[in-house]
Amino acid sequence: MSTCLVTGAAGFIGSHLSSRLLDDGWNVIGLDGFTDTYDPSEKLARAAALSRHRRFRLVAGDLVDLPVKSLLRGTEVVFHLAGRPGVRPSFRQGRLYHHDNVEASARLVAAAQGSATVRRIVHASSSSLYGNAPVPFSETAPVAPISPYGRTKLAAEKTILAANGDGLETVALRYFTVYGPDQRPDLALRRFAEAALRGAHLHVLGDGTQSRDFTYVDDIVEATVLAATAPVAGMAVNIGGGSRVALLDAIQLLEHLAGKPVRVRHEPVARGDVRHTEADLTRARELLGFRPRVAFADGYAEEVAWIRSRLRGRSAAISRPPAALRLPRAA
Numbered sequence: 563m564s565t566c567l568v569t570g571a572a573g574f575i576g577s578h579l580s581s582r583l584l585d586d587g588w589n590v591i592g593l594d595g596f597t598d599t600y601d602p603s604e605k606l607a608r609a610a611a612l613s614r615h616r617r618f619r620l621v622a623g624d625l626v627d628l629p630v631k632s633l634l635r636g637t638e639v640v641f642h643l644a645g646r647p648g649v650r651p652s653f654r655q656g657r658l659y660h661h662d663n664v665e666a667s668a669r670l671v672a673a674a675q676g677s678a679t680v681r682r683i684v685h686a687s688s689s690s691l692y693g694n695a696p697v698p699f700s701e702t703a704p705v706a707p708i709s710p711y712g713r714t715k716l717a718a719e720k721t722i723l724a725a726n727g728d729g730l731e732t733v734a735l736r737y738f739t740v741y742g743p744d745q746r747p748d749l750a751l752r753r754f755a756e757a758a759l760r761g762a763h764l765h766v767l768g769d770g771t772q773s774r775d776f777t778y779v780d781d782i783v784e785a786t787v788l789a790a791t792a793p794v795a796g797m798a799v800n801i802g803g804g805s806r807v808a809l810l811d812a813i814q815l816l817e818h819l820a821g822k823p824v825r826v827r828h829e830p831v832a833r834g835d836v837r838h839t840e841a842d843l844t845r846a847r848e849l850l851g852f853r854p855r856v857a858f859a860d861g862y863a864e865e866v867a868w869i870r871s872r873l874r875g876r877s878a879a880i881s882r883p884p885a886a887l888r889l890p891r892a893a
């Protein structure tokens with residue numbers, strides 16, 4: 563049985579990936595620092611669900627401080643998903659972004675280079691490296707990130723790819739906006755769906771004609787698993803969903819999925835937000851054998867169903883307080 567390390571295992575994508583690797587028969591060491599980028603209870607719940615599996619071992623701590631080299635003993639593949647995501651906060655929190663994206667990646671690489679067993683690192687890079695380049699983005703196009711987040715992801719990718727060689731193989735997957743059940747709470751598709759189902763306004767930054775290549779989380783996981791063995795060492799590879807969707811079109815679909823009209827409020831475009839993203843998937847197709855399978859309408863329906871059941875669960879919990887909080891009935 564093979565052993566892998568998943569960094570960021572309690573995160574949105576890392577938890578889906580860990581679950582898939584366990585299903586595939588791997589021993590999974592899941593490392594996570596439970597950073598406070600969003601409600602840590604979401605990360606704790608994911609880690610608790612994974613910990614029920616007997617081949618999963620949780621290591622809680624900061625990648626920068628942990629003795630990573632000893633964790634890598636016996637590990638063959640490292641899936642490096644730990645990082646500080648999000649464009650907007652990166653303009654105010656440069657130091658934290660540098661710590662979680664740049665320093666953490668450098669520590670991991672140094673430890674893997676000293677390991678006798680690690681043969682490959684698969685790194686979660688980002689479409690944000692391309693900035694406002696013309697679409698579709700090709701891996702051979704010059705990169706020009708327009709946010710501190712993008713710049714720290716670029717620095718991390720460079721560090722990872724520079725380590726390819728001397729018995730260690732490295733690959734950087736440039737993920738394009740990932741969505742699906744358990745999506746991060748700061749991302750637009752989840753914020754929109756939560757607002758729509760609650761009957762609140764959707765806050766759209768800009769006129770809504772900006773577009774994204776949305777990638778369903780199962781497709782991202784499939785590509786990430788393929789990258790552990792495919793002939794992609796030393797390369798960056800785009801992983802996208804196969805179509806580009808304007809925010810206004812996503813909102814129209816949401817109206818249908820929510821079963822009621824949605825109310826939109828437009829706000830100024832946020833600093834660092836790019837106009838359009840779209841992945842050229844030629845390399846992913848030819849070298850990884852990857853093809854996205856989930857169409858946006860189906861994937862968003864899954865996410866909205868997940869959000870609906872989550873909101874129902876929460877209102878049931880509010881209307882029925884836990885036993886410990888229930889007052890004894892008067893005799």
Ligand SMILES: NC(=O)c1ccc[n+]([C@@H]2O[C@H](COP(=O)([O-])OP(=O)(O)OC[C@H]3O[C@@H](n4cnc5c(N)ncnc54)[C@H](O)[C@@H]3O)[C@@H](O)[C@H]2O)c1
Pocket residue numbers: 569570571572573574575576593594595596597599605623624625626642643644645646647661662666686687688689715736737738739740741746
């Ligand atoms: N979600 C997307 O659309 C998207 C797109 C492109 C790239 N990515 C990249 O994919 C990765 C996963 O993204 P996600 O959406 O699942 O985010 P997430 O925030 O849900 O998961 C990241 C996890 O990494 C952990 N972490 C952060 N810094 C750490 C450190 N120093 N030590 C240990 N653990 C640490 C966090 O606690 C978190 O659980 C990130 O590297 C992100 O940059 C995500």
